[in-house]
Amino acid sequence: MKRLRISEPARKIPVMADVDAVVCGGGTAGVAAAICAAREGLSVVLIEKSSIPGGMVTHVTQWFSDFANKGGFPKEFITHLRNKGIDAKPYYNPWLVLPYLDSLLKDADVRVIYLADAVAPIIKDKKLQGVIIESKSGRTAIRAKIVIDATGDGDIADRAGARFKQGRAGDGAVQAISLSQILMNYTAGHISHDKMNEIFVAAVKKSGRKYWQPYSRWHPFPVVGTTNTLIHTVPHATGYDPTDAAQLSDALIEMRRQAYELYDLLKNNSEEFKDIEFGPFSAIPGVRESRRIICDRMVTKKDLLSGAKFVDGLFTVTQGIDIHRRDRKEPAIMCEKIQPYEIPYGALLPKGLENILVVGRCIGGDHEAMASYRIIGDCMAMGEAAALAAKSAVTGKCSLRKISVSKLVSEMSARGYERQGKCKN
Numbered sequence: 001m002k003r004l005r006i007s008e009p010a011r012k013i014p015v016m017a018d019v020d021a022v023v024c025g026g027g028t029a030g031v032a033a034a035i036c037a038a039r040e041g042l043s044v045v046l047i048e049k050s051s052i053p054g055g056m057v058t059h060v061t062q063w064f065s066d067f068a069n070k071g072g073f074p075k076e077f078i079t080h081l082r083n084k085g086i087d088a089k090p091y092y093n094p095w096l097v098l099p100y101l102d103s104l105l106k107d108a109d110v111r112v113i114y115l116a117d118a119v120a121p122i123i124k125d126k127k128l129q130g131v132i133i134e135s136k137s138g139r140t141a142i143r144a145k146i147v148i149d150a151t152g153d154g155d156i157a158d159r160a161g162a163r164f165k166q167g168r169a170g171d172g173a174v175q176a177i178s179l180s181q182i183l184m185n186y187t188a189g190h191i192s193h194d195k196m197n198e199i200f201v202a203a204v205k206k207s208g209r210k211y212w213q214p215y216s217r218w219h220p221f222p223v224v225g226t227t228n229t230l231i232h233t234v235p236h237a238t239g240y241d242p243t244d245a246a247q248l249s250d251a252l253i254e255m256r257r258q259a260y261e262l263y264d265l266l267k268n269n270s271e272e273f274k275d276i277e278f279g280p281f282s283a284i285p286g287v288r289e290s291r292r293i294i295c296d297r298m299v300t301k302k303d304l305l306s307g308a309k310f311v312d313g314l315f316t317v318t319q320g321i322d323i324h325r326r327d328r329k330e331p332a333i334m335c336e337k338i339q340p341y342e343i344p345y346g347a348l349l350p351k352g353l354e355n356i357l358v359v360g361r362c363i364g365g366d367h368e369a370m371a372s373y374r375i376i377g378d379c380m381a382m383g384e385a386a387a388l389a390a391k392s393a394v395t396g397k398c399s400l401r402k403i404s405v406s407k408l409v410s411e412m413s414a415r416g417y418e419r420q421g422k423c424k425n
């Protein structure tokens with residue numbers, strides 16, 4: 001169906017800030033990019049649409065993956081959390097990560113604007129000059145020499161005209177979206193995957209209901225440092241496009257329905273869960289996959305299987321391919337082993353655009369590769385690499401494609417990022 005369109009009248013808007021770098025999205029990759037860029041002496045504004053920093057780390061996830069071979073910001077981050085008991089492998093406390101991130105942003109002198117959406121690029125001749133944001137102050141402009149798109153979805157790159165791919169080849173279906181929820185007053189202690197499956201089967205039988213389990217690999221995750229509090233991401237919504245506002249809203253409603261169904265089933269039909277209380281949901285949904293921006297380099301499944309090493313390799317990914325069901329017929333999770341491979345700088349540079357970097361899960365790669373490098377340690381490393389690249393471009397007064405890539409690669413190595421790929425690419 002052809003979409004009805006109207007023309008928006010042109011208008012003058014105030015410039016809220018004029019800085020070296022604007023980071024759009026204060027999530028996993030965005031906080032790393034903003035903090036590292038500000039520490040390098042750049043003036044930085046960070047735009048985040050929710051009210052807290054951290055993205056998936058503080059809203060959705062339960063453990064940290066692929067930190068072992070990382071230096072720099074990811075190492076500093078994980079070391080702090082472990083020393084403070086906020087991360088007590090395998091799980092962590094997402095709420096205690098918040099004051100830490102707040103302090104890092106403040107100490108680095110990052111100007112953070114929360115509850116603000118980065119809505120459009122300021123662009124001339126395919127060169128980004130900043131972004132337009134919508135916030136409590138209305139529609140305002142942030143002028144910047146470099147734009148770092150850390151929105152997860154590549155919102156700004158897309159609106160600047162970058163091409164993208166989404167989902168699996170053929171039908172474009174993306175991995176399931178999830179929602180995190182807190183369950184309170186849980187007193188039965190640690191339960192293994194196997195035991196949890198027994199509890200499910202017994203509870204379904206006792207209830208006499210038909211029940212489709214959205215995520216079969218669930219066992220209760222205790223929130224570190226709390227008593228009797230669980231966090232879970234059982235709700236899994238498949239068949240929804242996370243870049244379509246109506247579909248994303250429908251997915252949220254479906255996942256809340258699934259969460260209540262699970263709560264009701266367990267509370268009324270199992271000894272272990274009889275005392276649980278229904279708790280709050282994460283304020284943003286757990287989107288595993290959306291746009292993959294077409295960049296100068298695209299990381300492919302072939303690179304993962306061969307352990308690719310690139311001349312512009314920034315750091316190494318060791319996480320395997322981890323695909324959560326894209327439709328209800330697939331198993332809940334499908335994993336495949338890989339060889340350690342590198343993320344090249346070119347995968348952060350949207351093709352055909354200047355003064356913009358993408359970081360996080362929206363960088364250039366194929367569906368299967370994204371299912372590996374989308375993990376927290378790797379997204380933080382991308383943020384740090386983008387910060388160093390931005391610093392080089394700003395101080396050298398040159399384009400992001402003209403910086404010394406060998407210097408960038410050496411700086412990442414000097415910060416402790418290991419390079420482990422085998423096959424030259």
Ligand SMILES: Cc1cc2nc3c(=O)[nH]c(=O)nc-3n(C[C@H](O)[C@H](O)[C@H](O)COP(=O)(O)OP(=O)(O)OC[C@H]3O[C@@H](n4cnc5c(N)ncnc54)[C@H](O)[C@@H]3O)c2cc1C
Nearest residue numbers: 025027028029049055056065118151152286360361374376
């Ligand atoms: C359900 C789920 C469970 C996972 N579990 C794990 C796990 O256990 N371990 C692990 O290592 N990885 C896990 N991952 C993967 C990993 O957490 C994410 O892929 C990664 O954190 C994504 O980082 P990002 O910076 O690309 O996006 P995000 O962390 O999502 O950050 C994007 C940020 O941008 C903001 N934003 C979006 N659009 C705009 C806009 N237009 N303007 C302003 N702000 C905007 C968002 O609010 C958000 O804060 C999980 C992912 C999901 C979805």
